[in-house]
Amino acid sequence: MSSNYDNNGQYTRHSILRYEKIFGEGFVSSGGVKITQSFCDRLDLPKGAKVLDIGSGLGGAAFMLADQCGAEVHGVDLAGEMITIAQERAEKQAYPVTFALGDIRELSFEEGTFDLIWSRDALLHIPEKRELFEKVLTWLKPGGEVMFSDYSQAPNPKTDGFKEYVKTSGYHLLDPETYGGILREVGFVNVLVEDWTPSFIEVLRDEKQSLVDKKEIFLKDFTEEDLDYLGKRWEQKIQYCLDGDMRVGLWQAFKAK
Numbered sequence: 001m002s003s004n005y006d007n008n009g010q011y012t013r014h015s016i017l018r019y020e021k022i023f024g025e026g027f028v029s030s031g032g033v034k035i036t037q038s039f040c041d042r043l044d045l046p047k048g049a050k051v052l053d054i055g056s057g058l059g060g061a062a063f064m065l066a067d068q069c070g071a072e073v074h075g076v077d078l079a080g081e082m083i084t085i086a087q088e089r090a091e092k093q094a095y096p097v098t099f100a101l102g103d104i105r106e107l108s109f110e111e112g113t114f115d116l117i118w119s120r121d122a123l124l125h126i127p128e129k130r131e132l133f134e135k136v137l138t139w140l141k142p143g144g145e146v147m148f149s150d151y152s153q154a155p156n157p158k159t160d161g162f163k164e165y166v167k168t169s170g171y172h173l174l175d176p177e178t179y180g181g182i183l184r185e186v187g188f189v190n191v192l193v194e195d196w197t198p199s200f201i202e203v204l205r206d207e208k209q210s211l212v213d214k215k216e217i218f219l220k221d222f223t224e225e226d227l228d229y230l231g232k233r234w235e236q237k238i239q240y241c242l243d244g245d246m247r248v249g250l251w252q253a254f255k256a257k
């Protein structure tokens with residue numbers, strides 16, 4: 001995987017802004033501001049905390065962390081257009097937030113740099129999760145934490161449709177407990193694994209309905225084809241969750257003090 005990654009057209013400027021229409025301003029992950037806020041509410045960061053945002057997207061979460069927690073946030077993303085848009089928006093903000101194009105697997109930070117390493121629905125693109133979390137642990141300060149949400153799957157997915165969805169999307173998914181097990185094995189403590197699938201289904205339904213309700217606004221910038229694509233993709237994800245194959249989780253873990 002190289003920098004300036006567009007995942008077969010999924011992260012072109014057109015596609016990114018199309019996703020933003022359904023996720024909400026500043027976001028390319030389900031639930032947008034609402035779900036990100038619920039995660040932020042769990043944090044207890046010192047003012048001026050150093051945060052690394054892996055897969056920072058359009059910067060919505062980074063700006064929230066800076067605004068609400070007084071954090072200094074460095075966002076990294078593989079998609080060049082994501083970074084370009086995020087940087088354009090950062091220039092209009094007064095927050096201590098920076099963005100850089102890069103593959104997190106190829107980057108290096110000094111040991112003990114960050115109070116929090118954060119990610120929202122981005123690690124699904126990375127197959128080498130154990131190696132990544134080994135690095136994440138070293139980058140955290142003693143007592144620092146990692147918090148992330150991500151798509152996951154049942155231990156043995158059953159439907160061919162879901163398997164094809166994962167393959168064509170370029171995703172690398174684990175079941176929630178395997179994810180948690182890796183965190184423990186590399187040395188994290190107080191590992192929390194939460195199944196957010198029921199909430200995710202509600203969010204998907206709300207987003208899909210919002211797209212219908214705001215159809216005329218959407219079509220001012222995008223096409224009927226775009227609208228149809230999003231509607232079908234959201235319906236697919238809802239069904240995969242109801243089938244039990246697709247899951248969404250939240251993981252939180254700490255580096256020992």
